[in-house]
Amino acid sequence: MNCGFVGILGLPNVGKSSLFNEILQDKISIVSPKPQTTRQSLSGICTTDDYQLIFWDAPGFVNPKKGIFDFLAKEFDRVIENSDILLIVIACDQLESLAFQQALAKAKKSKKPLAYLFTKADLPLSPYVTEFRESLDPRDSLVFDFSIKGENKKENLETILSTLAEQLPESPQPLYDPDMISLDKTRDIVAEFIREACFELLQQEIPFGLGVIIKSFKHDQHILRIEANILVEKENHKAIVIGKKGSQLKEIGKKAREQIEKFLGEKVFLGLHVAYKKNWQKDSNIMKELGYDDRRR
Ligand SMILES: Nc1nc2c(ncn2[C@@H]2O[C@H](COP(=O)(O)OP(=O)(O)OP(=O)(O)O)[C@@H](O)[C@H]2O)c(=O)[nH]1
Ligand SMILES: [Mg+2]
Known part of the structure; x- marks a missing residue:
């Protein structure tokens, strides 16, 4: 092949x-x-x-x-x-x-x-x-x-x-297990689904200033529990992402959870929290935590 x-x-x-x-x-x-x-x-x-x-x-x-x-x-x-x-x-x-x-x-x-x-x-x-x-x-x-x-x-x-x-070289066998669909960690993909829900539901420039950090990812009895922080770079964006009585964040969570469940094929509890981190894009520790550094592969 x-x-x-x-x-x-x-x-x-x-x-x-x-x-x-x-x-x-x-x-x-x-x-x-x-x-x-x-x-x-x-x-x-x-x-x-x-x-x-x-x-x-x-x-x-x-x-x-x-x-x-x-x-x-x-x-x-x-x-x-x-x-x-x-x-x-x-x-x-x-x-x-x-x-x-x-x-x-x-x-x-x-x-x-x-x-x-x-x-x-x-x-x-x-x-x-x-x-x-x-x-x-x-x-x-x-x-x-x-x-x-x-x-x-x-x-x-x-x-x-x-x-x-x-155009590619012949190999006696596949490079990776044929059942694998990605080399990425599931939690990285999950963070992307949360970011996508933000892109879909939030207006204007807000999604560009967002980062998603998965804080916890573990099976708890019959459900996969995922806790994630959504970082915003401006203080007033926090209230926008959360919405009136938490309505916007709830919508984001629902949309993201549906995508994650579809992708993983199992029930998920998704806990989202919004945190304001001034200029996080300039903070090398946060950039690392988000995976936006040169460590990968
Ligand atoms: N009409 C049309 N729209 C398309 C097609 N493929 C993608 N789009 C739309 O183009 C937009 C951008 O698609 P993406 O797949 O996110 O583009 P991308 O190149 O990955 O963008 P970046 O990640 O920002 O670099 C979306 O609104 C898509 O629905 C196509 O074949 N036809
Ligand atoms: Mg793209």
């Missing part, structure tokens, strides 16, 4: 996590209409009789700045480094941007094989994407089209995956 790592790269909000979830037929990565949703690159394993592909869902490319942006930029580099093939995702309605050129230059510099996937194929092509696509030489680049709304989505994905697998 053919085995290896595939890095999913591109600008924020182009549909990388949506593609990743479709490939894995399981919701692992969080998706939202807002850019910079993905922070830690998550892994997903796809095993068949013929191949085992391990996908990295990277954060959208951003130029390094302080705090969380520096972490996002490093995660992008780490995905390039840890992949055997790079899948560059371009949304069909994407406009010309310096950031995309920079992201592409980084991918090319690695000298790893590249494949291009044009997603949101249900939307009209922008002039930039038309031009970019024409500039690709079909003889030396793999080019795919994809849309989460496509009718023949499943067959299309099967072709994409088997074509990618052909």
